[in-house]
Amino acid sequence: MKEKINLKEKFSKFSEFWTPKVIAEMNDYQFKLAKFKDDFTWHKHDDTDEVFLVIEGEMVIEFRDSEIALAEGEMFVVPKGVEHKPSARAECKVLLVEPRGVINTGERIGELTAENDVWI
């Protein structure tokens, strides 16, 4: 039988920002933890929606025509194909849910592109 997953314990295992770590799979979807700080890059995911659930801290998701602020216990579903730029003034701990294989920077491959499918 699988083990249970403790989010706090998993977050304690890494310190770098903007590098999602896989903690669980459900069918072909992955649950990932990430720490956000400062600005990420504008990007989009053409093939999938993407869920952000804030576990600790506060973050902002900018869109081209608006922005949304998320605090602990708040979630947002970024629709597929919509450009967005996450940011956080101070460290923010986030649970991401999306299909296996999604690249963190979407179509914008660059220095913020994290290695995919890294489990902790």
Next chain:
Amino acid sequence: MKEKINLKEKFSKFSEFWTPKVIAEMNDYQFKLAKFKDDFTWHKHDDTDEVFLVIEGEMVIEFRDSEIALAEGEMFVVPKGVEHKPSARAECKVLLVEPRGVINTGERIGELTAENDVWI
């Protein structure tokens, strides 16, 4: 643009137990909130894994050969086809993630079977 979803605010909108309420969709998956208390029924979902993430309180998932206790901030992925029975001694608030259309009691249709696809 969609609205953000505040889990605490959504939980305040219902009080009954074992009746999952949809709060968000990501592709063809749904995020549901439920309040658990006392024993649910043994059941399984033959076509899908099912994620339980405890938002507040404590719960147990019994399997035929073991059981797992989950506290706030802990999650578990019940594999497809595996019989399980959730329970909670005191009220427990849970976030469920599973494909659209999943029936809460799986193959065990009965008085605990909740109406599907109810949004709050």
